[in-house]
Amino acid sequence: MALRLLSLALMIAAWYVGAQLAGPRMLPDPQAVALMIVSEARSGALAFNLGATLARVATAFTIAMVIGSIIGLLMGRSRIADRFGDPWLVVLLNLPALVIIVLAYVWAGLTETAAVIAVALNKLPIATVTVREGARALDRGLDDMAQVFRMGAWMRMRHVVLPQLAPYLAAAARSGLSLVWKIVLIVELLGRPNGVGFEIGIAFQLFDVTRILAYALSFIAVMLVIETLLVQPLERHVTRWRPRTA
Amino acid sequence: MSPAGVRGRLEALIGHKSFQAASGGRLHVLDRLALRLESGEVGALVGPSGCGKTTLLRIIAGLDQDYEGSVELPEHGRLGMVFQEPRLLPWRTLEQNVRLAAPEATDASLEALFCMLGLDAHRDHYPGELSLGQARRVALARAVAVEPDLLLLDEPFVSLDDALAARLREELAELVNSRPVTTLLVTHDVEEAIGLADRLFLLSASPARLLADVPVERPRAKRTAEELAALRREIACKLSNQPS
Numbered sequence: 001m002a003l004r005l006l007s008l009a010l011m012i013a014a015w016y017v018g019a020q021l022a023g024p025r026m027l028p029d030p031q032a033v034a035l036m037i038v039s040e041a042r043s044g045a046l047a048f049n050l051g052a053t054l055a056r057v058a059t060a061f062t063i064a065m066v067i068g069s070i071i072g073l074l075m076g077r078s079r080i081a082d083r084f085g086d087p088w089l090v091v092l093l094n095l096p097a098l099v100i101i102v103l104a105y106v107w108a109g110l111t112e113t114a115a116v117i118a119v120a121l122n123k124l125p126i127a128t129v130t131v132r133e134g135a136r137a138l139d140r141g142l143d144d145m146a147q148v149f150r151m152g153a154w155m156r157m158r159h160v161v162l163p164q165l166a167p168y169l170a171a172a173a174r175s176g177l178s179l180v181w182k183i184v185l186i187v188e189l190l191g192r193p194n195g196v197g198f199e200i201g202i203a204f205q206l207f208d209v210t211r212i213l214a215y216a217l218s219f220i221a222v223m224l225v226i227e228t229l230l231v232q233p234l235e236r237h238v239t240r241w242r243p244r245t246a
Numbered sequence: 247m248s249p250a251g252v253r254g255r256l257e258a259l260i261g262h263k264s265f266q267a268a269s270g271g272r273l274h275v276l277d278r279l280a281l282r283l284e285s286g287e288v289g290a291l292v293g294p295s296g297c298g299k300t301t302l303l304r305i306i307a308g309l310d311q312d313y314e315g316s317v318e319l320p321e322h323g324r325l326g327m328v329f330q331e332p333r334l335l336p337w338r339t340l341e342q343n344v345r346l347a348a349p350e351a352t353d354a355s356l357e358a359l360f361c362m363l364g365l366d367a368h369r370d371h372y373p374g375e376l377s378l379g380q381a382r383r384v385a386l387a388r389a390v391a392v393e394p395d396l397l398l399l400d401e402p403f404v405s406l407d408d409a410l411a412a413r414l415r416e417e418l419a420e421l422v423n424s425r426p427v428t429t430l431l432v433t434h435d436v437e438e439a440i441g442l443a444d445r446l447f448l449l450s451a452s453p454a455r456l457l458a459d460v461p462v463e464r465p466r467a468k469r470t471a472e473e474l475a476a477l478r479r480e481i482a483c484k485l486s487n488q489p490s
Contacts, residue, residue, distance in 0.1 A: 148307050149392060159335060241336055
């Protein structure tokens with residue numbers, strides 16, 4: 001913990017030194033950014049834009065995780081599904097985020113639905129690939145056990161399959177959350193009238209580096225809170241049966 | 247034959263079973279094998295390692311459908327099975343493991359079962375916190391807790407030290423005596439087979455054929471040392487007479 005704080009302090013010090021060298025137009029010092037955050041928070045703009053972005057992140061993330069995991073599970077368990085789905089997966093994985101976003105806006109208009117779907121489509125193949133790996137590694141012995149003891153489909157899913165997939169789902173969620181929020185900003189920059197990405201777009205036109213940093217840091221703080229209060233406790237709960245190592 | 251006998255009867259007629267070998271070609275595992283257990287009988291499949299005993303058990307359990315022949319399970323066909331490895335769910339406690347397989351088991355019956363197998367103190371432990379011997383006991387408890395019509399045991403005591411295996415064997419004998427159930431036990435250990443079974447099925451090396459079907463007339467508890475020795479000689483003779 002002490003080492004983490006030291007590392008963080010060093011980062012802020014480097015920022016401060018950098019700000020002195022580059023001048024306030026290129027890199028404002030931490031104080032200026034903090035003041036900007038406070039004034040945006042007072043006006044209500046910060047909460048409004050963070051909220052809009054967070055809502056998009058949550059929706060797109062949920063859609064991508066649910067659909068991506070189901071497809072991944074199917075592809076990991078069935079050879080036919082794997083062979084059939086693989087070309088689609090390769091295409092989606094290699095389609096640049098920007099292309100998906102632009103096409104979604106062209107085809108569906110500059111709407112909320114288009115924005116969310118574009119983000120979800122970017123995340124979905126990655127969730128699928130990760131969960132597919134997990135589904136391929138499922139223990140055959142436990143499958144046999146569940147079959148011999150006639151466990152129902154829901155029971156098998158909940159007590160046999162999902163606990164085995166948990167580490168893969170956690171990995172997909174972790175990498176997914178950071179990816180999704182980065183793509184949401186681009187989507188907002190290109191075609192939404194609010195959100196952190198929209199604000200950063202305005203600030204870019206005005207070369208307002210203070211505002212860019214203020215919004216970026218605020219959002220990082222929000223994600224950090226979600227990680228500590230939501231993701232980590234959930235992970236601890238899911239892995240409670242593992243004997244502690246070191 | 248009494249109706250009760252038919253109800254609990256296990257009958258397996260396997261014409262032929264082969265696997266696709268990794269190197270191509272077919273691996274012939276089972277060949278014209280017929281076995282029958284009457285209601286409440288304990289049968290033991292005895293044969294050299296790798297002769298196809300586990301394959302036969304998997305066919306009877308319905309885990310392998312790719313064979314020629316037929317299997318007739320006891321009525322209702324509720325199965326209890328102990329695999330070679332305990333196959334517990336590591337993320338569920340010991341008690342949850344048993345209850346998930348046997349949702350209808352009453353608290354009282356589980357209580358009795360856990361006490362009998364010395365698992366009472368470990369109910370809330372996870373399988374990772376148990377020794378192999380304890381994990382095997384849990385697997386045994388799970389198989390018995392479902393109150394099966396047919397109990398299948400695949401080398402349930404392998405890789406345990408002799409003393410522990412002997413104790414578990416006694417516990418199993420006690421369980422089977424306290425609630426008779428048609429049971430098929432796979433083992434490569436003749437001692438284990440004659441200690442537990444009413445009927446021995448001696449299998450040849452792969453592809454497995456039935457060498458002999460040896461009924462043991464006397465009840466398990468009343469077998470004398472001389473009778474056991476005679477039985478041992480008979481089995482050794484039948485096993486060595488197989489044409490290679």
